[in-house]
Amino acid sequence: DGGITQSPKYLFRKEGQNVTLSCEQNLNHDAMYWYRQDPGQGLRLIYYSQIVNDFQKGDIAEGYSVSREKKESFPLTVTSAQKNPTAFYLCASSTRPTGTGNSPLHFGNGTRLTVT
Amino acid sequence: AQSVTQPDIHITVSEGASLELRCNYSYGATPYLFWYVQSPGQGLQLLLKYFSGDTLVQGIKGFEAEFKRSQSSFNLRKPSVHWSDAAEYFCAVASPGSARQLTFGSGTQLTVLP
Numbered sequence: 001d002g003g004i005t006q007s008p009k010y011l012f013r014k015e016g017q018n019v020t021l022s023c024e025q026n027l028n029h030d031a032m033y034w035y036r037q038d039p040g041q042g043l044r045l046i047y048y049s050q051i052v053n054d055f056q057k058g059d060i061a062e063g064y065s066v067s068r069e070k071k072e073s074f075p076l077t078v079t080s081a082q083k084n085p086t087a088f089y090l091c092a093s094s095t096r097p098t099g100t101g102n103s104p105l106h107f108g109n110g111t112r113l114t115v116t
Numbered sequence: 117a118q119s120v121t122q123p124d125i126h127i128t129v130s131e132g133a134s135l136e137l138r139c140n141y142s143y144g145a146t147p148y149l150f151w152y153v154q155s156p157g158q159g160l161q162l163l164l165k166y167f168s169g170d171t172l173v174q175g176i177k178g179f180e181a182e183f184k185r186s187q188s189s190f191n192l193r194k195p196s197v198h199w200s201d202a203a204e205y206f207c208a209v210a211s212p213g214s215a216r217q218l219t220f221g222s223g224t225q226l227t228v229l230p
Binding site for chain 2: 004006035040041042043044045090092104105106107108109110112
């Protein structure tokens with residue numbers, strides 16, 4: 001079955017360490033996205049990529065970095081510069097950017113990152 | 117800039133009762149509108165979407181939503197709630213023609229009483 005795989009489901013890190021969250025999709029989708037979810041705040045866009053080797057900052061990109069070397073993969077690195085990294089991180093993909101047509105988001109099951 | 121407001125943080129209904137979750141958006145034209153549902157510790161699942169045409173859209177799991185341009189609303193409804201509907205519900209808006217992704221509301225947590 002096609003879908004989006006995020007790993008690991010739970011991740012624990014010490015403050016000051018960089019950590020990379022994995023996101024892989026086998027849906028053959030062009031566009032991929034990273035969201036951060038905090039209680040009571042909905043989802044906030046961190047980065048998005050419309051095509052391989054290209055990505056754009058979202059609303060809260062500071063302290064995060066991404067790469068898009070393969071169509072299937074869009075890893076997110078949470079750097080030590082992120083002031084409050086503990087959160088639930090969701091990866092998503094769509095056939096095309098949603099604003100351009102009938103292309104809703106498909107979500108992975110998320111990674112819960114805890115930094116102490 | 118577009119924005120989405122879900123005025124109800126938490127709603128409690130009895131099983132079998134009807135449900136309406138409110139969503140208001142701010143956008144200059146007609147946006148693309150979506151409702152997603154999230155079970156605890158999981159990703160989001162698309163319930164339904166509105167792009168154009170008929171303002172009453174049907175979704176999965178017996179949900180429907182009505183787009184009302186005059187009220188800038190896209191409320192989600194279900195005539196009879198099941199215990200399995202307990203989850204968090206998110207309304208979202210996308211700008212037609214924009215490469216940016218969705219703007220989400222802050223969510224409504226639904227509790228279903230037996």
